[in-house]
Amino acid sequence: MCATQPEVTTAMKIRTFGRHIKESLKSLGRNGWMTFASVSAVTVTLLLVGVFVMIMMNLNKVADDLENDVEIKVFVSLDAEEDDITELEEEISSLDGVESADFSTKEEELTDLVLDFGEELSLFEQSNPLFDVFYVKATEPQQTETVAKDIAALEYIEDVEYGEGKIEKLFDFLNAGRNVGLVLILALLFTAMFLISNTIRITIVARRTEIEIMKLVGATNWFVRVPFILEGMWLGILGSIIPIGLVVLLYQKITEFVQPRLSGELFQLLEFSPFIYQVSALILAMGVFIGIWGSFMSIRKFLRV
Amino acid sequence: MIQMKNVYKKYPNGIVALNGLNVEIAQGEFVYIVGPSGAGKSTFIKMMYREERPSSGQMLVDGKDIAKLKNRKVPFLRRDIGVVFQDFKLLPRLNVYENVAFALEVIEEKPQIIKERVMEVLDMVGLKHKAKMFPRELSGGEQQRVSIARSIVNTPKVMIADEPTGNLDPDTSWDIMNLFEQINSTGTTIIMATHNREIVNKLRHRVIAIEGGLIVRDAAGGDYGYED
Numbered sequence: 001m002c003a004t005q006p007e008v009t010t011a012m013k014i015r016t017f018g019r020h021i022k023e024s025l026k027s028l029g030r031n032g033w034m035t036f037a038s039v040s041a042v043t044v045t046l047l048l049v050g051v052f053v054m055i056m057m058n059l060n061k062v063a064d065d066l067e068n069d070v071e072i073k074v075f076v077s078l079d080a081e082e083d084d085i086t087e088l089e090e091e092i093s094s095l096d097g098v099e100s101a102d103f104s105t106k107e108e109e110l111t112d113l114v115l116d117f118g119e120e121l122s123l124f125e126q127s128n129p130l131f132d133v134f135y136v137k138a139t140e141p142q143q144t145e146t147v148a149k150d151i152a153a154l155e156y157i158e159d160v161e162y163g164e165g166k167i168e169k170l171f172d173f174l175n176a177g178r179n180v181g182l183v184l185i186l187a188l189l190f191t192a193m194f195l196i197s198n199t200i201r202i203t204i205v206a207r208r209t210e211i212e213i214m215k216l217v218g219a220t221n222w223f224v225r226v227p228f229i230l231e232g233m234w235l236g237i238l239g240s241i242i243p244i245g246l247v248v249l250l251y252q253k254i255t256e257f258v259q260p261r262l263s264g265e266l267f268q269l270l271e272f273s274p275f276i277y278q279v280s281a282l283i284l285a286m287g288v289f290i291g292i293w294g295s296f297m298s299i300r301k302f303l304r305v
Numbered sequence: 306m307i308q309m310k311n312v313y314k315k316y317p318n319g320i321v322a323l324n325g326l327n328v329e330i331a332q333g334e335f336v337y338i339v340g341p342s343g344a345g346k347s348t349f350i351k352m353m354y355r356e357e358r359p360s361s362g363q364m365l366v367d368g369k370d371i372a373k374l375k376n377r378k379v380p381f382l383r384r385d386i387g388v389v390f391q392d393f394k395l396l397p398r399l400n401v402y403e404n405v406a407f408a409l410e411v412i413e414e415k416p417q418i419i420k421e422r423v424m425e426v427l428d429m430v431g432l433k434h435k436a437k438m439f440p441r442e443l444s445g446g447e448q449q450r451v452s453i454a455r456s457i458v459n460t461p462k463v464m465i466a467d468e469p470t471g472n473l474d475p476d477t478s479w480d481i482m483n484l485f486e487q488i489n490s491t492g493t494t495i496i497m498a499t500h501n502r503e504i505v506n507k508l509r510h511r512v513i514a515i516e517g518g519l520i521v522r523d524a525a526g527g528d529y530g531y532e533d
Contacts, residue, residue, distance in 0.1 A: 013413055015413075015416070016413050019410070209394060209396060210396055212394065213394055213396065213407065213408070213455075214411045215380075215383070216354070216383060216388050216394075217383065217384070217407075217408040217411060217412065217455070217456075217459065218380040218381060218382075218383035218384035218411075218412050218459070219380060219411035219412060220377070220380045220412075221376070221377060221380065223412075223413070
């Protein structure tokens with residue numbers, strides 16, 4: 001009757017899609033405990049993914065902030081007269097890649113130390129052992145090392161210090177954390193997918209006769225597959241609800257607690273919006289992805305259409 | 306309608322089910338397929354609706370070469386073929402009406418057409434008054450009628466029946482055969498595999514006997530010819 005009109009039947013009609021959605025939802029209820037098990041697995045997985053992403057992204061942000069704030073501390077030789085210092089300041093400022101150079105006398109340095117470490121240090125006021133100092137900032141954090149070397153080559157320079165090594169260590173730490181986290185998450189993703197594909201397999205087995213008849217009377221392969229793909233997708237979506245809720249709530253609390261305490265500091269956490277919405281979208285997307293992938297594994301194995 | 310030329314079928318386990326079969330069945334024919342179990346009857350039947358494909362040889366169904374037909378085209382071939390089984394294959398969760406309508410729903414037919422056609426065929430098989438009942442509430446004969454209604458609801462050109470009376474008592478079997486006669490009289494080709502000697506001998510039609518993967522006898526109005 002409509003065998004000669006494949007174009008009509010391949011176009012997914014709204015009515016058909018409604019039927020598929022209904023079937024897939026019914027199946028969720030019918031599978032009861034398996035649905036619950038796979039949704040729980042997805043929930044645990046996505047929750048860990050969410051928390052992990054939240055931590056890693058923020059550590060990256062902190063590292064970036066710190067990196068941007070790397071200062072070069074230039075100790076001026078004691079031989080330098082006031083004129084030499086003025087000249088030196090001009091020389092430093094005119095170097096390539098220098099953004100700013102702030103001078104601080106040894107008296108000012110000592111005052112800072114006293115402020116930081118206490119009155120006991122004020123006895124050094126009689127004979128100040130410190131140096132006059134320039135605080136130099138490079139335009140780009142990557143240029144810090146070159147700028148430091150250029151400055152060291154100038155006259156009247158006692159020593160040059162900058163946070164070499166510290167940032168690299170932080171990045172090493174971040175990389176290691178990322179790798180461990182990725183392995184853990186991959187293992188969890190695999191488990192969740194395995195559970196989903198098992199649930200779908202149960203649906204397929206329970207509906208063997210139905211599928212057989214569908215195929216006999218000429219339902220297209222996609223018509224047979226779609227309800228199972230949808231069921232997998234629901235499992236993924238259901239599994240992402242709790243993680244999204246918790247991650248949003250958690251980050252709200254974290255930002256509320258941490259943000260005021262970090263005001264004026266060199267580094268800040270990522271703003272609540274849009275960061276947390278991006279994380280939520282990622283969690284949902286991963287849920288949908290593992291759901292669909294899980295059902296495809298079963299469809300391929302148990303449904304030869 | 307159906308043409309087989311040197312059709313050969315060897316299963317992966319090495320069994321040769323069809324050994325170079327040649328046959329031609331015209332539109333509107335009524336054909337019995339007889340022969341001992343394991344002779345290749347089932348393979349022959351399954352090839353008609355492309356459940357199995359020939360290992361070699363040519364097989365045309367409604368002008369389409371089954372061997373070369375792409376997988377995604379198979380559904381459209383099957384819409385021209387109705388299949389009836391010994392065990393009815395009805396869906397227990399659906400009532401009579403829904404079981405028949407299912408065949409049209411899954412090929413995305415319009416709801417209005419589904420309603421009309423389903424009531425039409427239920428009337429034809431005499432089960433209009435039991436449309437709301439579930440398969441378990443019906444007798445074997447009634448269940449087979451539902452499955453026949455389902456197989457013809459899409460007005461196929463060929464109806465393939467694999468031992469349709471195998472699970473039914475003699476009286477009920479005759480009712481089913483009357484239904485087949487009626488369907489055949491509208492021009493639908495009927496190919497029926499059977500072990501029912503009484504039916505084949507009384508209701509004379511073309512008989513094709515298959516043994517050892519070959520056609521050993523092909524006679525218009527022939528008899529069953531076996532003693533089982």
